[in-house]
Amino acid sequence: MPTNVRNSGEKINLDQLLLKQVPLAQYSSIHTGGVADLAAYPSDFEELRELLDYARENKLPITVLGGGTNSLISDEGIEGLTIITSHLKRRHVQGEMFCVRCGLGLDRAIDLAIEDGLTGLELLGGLPGTVGGAIHGNSSAHGTSISDLLYYVDYMTFDGKLHRKQIHLDEFSYRRSPFTDRHDIILYEAGFRLYPTTQTSEARKKKDEVKHRRKTNGQYDNPSIGSIFVNPEGYKAGALIEQCNLKGYSIGGAQISHRHANMIINSNAKATSSDIKALIEHVRQEVQQQFQITLVEEIQYLGRW
């Protein structure tokens, strides 16, 4: 991964920042997808604004990619400019407020918060992806949602303006945030109001336990993008898929996981994103036919679909 950290006062060099024809499968946790026409890894506010200006002046569509753990990237790649957030990863503490840039891995952010003597996010330990991706889709685990302790989000609209949103919990729901349907913003920094503690070893133990549980239930064993479908009201998507006898069913290199029917895996590294999409459609049809329930994707489609 390129590094493009500037010294302070140094002028931004767009030629260095903008990379052409960047293969994206490496940024997808299911290891599929084509090439970004242009990609960049901004590491601060000024670089981000410069990139957004460039895209606007050249009428390029913009796609934001976090950890790629809940997105299916088209085999035909992503048009325009793909902003990969992995270099936006600083954090600082203000009293009980843990402030973190949105490209930092969530699991790492939880470790750093504990290091800073702040707790509350431990039950999200081991959840793949970035802080920004988790806020975008209001990720949750073990009864804790990322929105529960979120206090503010700073985001930049694609016109280069920075905004602060104070968080109101009633704007978040299962896998939805006020940002989910916005295609004109990049989440930049999040502030979490956490609980100060001197018992950091207890917090670390709690986090390690939930992460270990994820490991032992096999969800990291094969490349995937997590749950494909949201649970329809009153049902579990995985149970519906299992009742259609689809566990292990495959199209091309894409296969329904034997362990989690709501996950598709790329176990032999031969799947394409088109295989995965075809499998998603097949599952939807089968569940529709058998239960008259239409499954809706949790995952996001990025690029030329």
Ligand SMILES: Cc1cc2nc3c(=O)[nH]c(=O)nc-3n(C[C@H](O)[C@H](O)[C@H](O)COP(=O)(O)OP(=O)(O)OC[C@H]3O[C@@H](n4cnc5c(N)ncnc54)[C@H](O)[C@@H]3O)c2cc1C
């Ligand atoms: C093995 C496995 C287990 C999982 N378990 C869970 C679970 O228990 N609970 C759960 O909720 N999810 C789970 N997931 C799904 C995934 O981990 C979460 O959805 C995660 O929060 C996605 O983060 P990301 O950075 O990878 O997002 P990406 O996949 O990169 O992006 C997802 C969406 O968010 C947008 N986005 C990302 N970052 C930004 C940003 N900074 N600004 C604007 N938009 C942005 C992208 O454009 C895209 O539309 C799991 C996934 C895997 C692979």
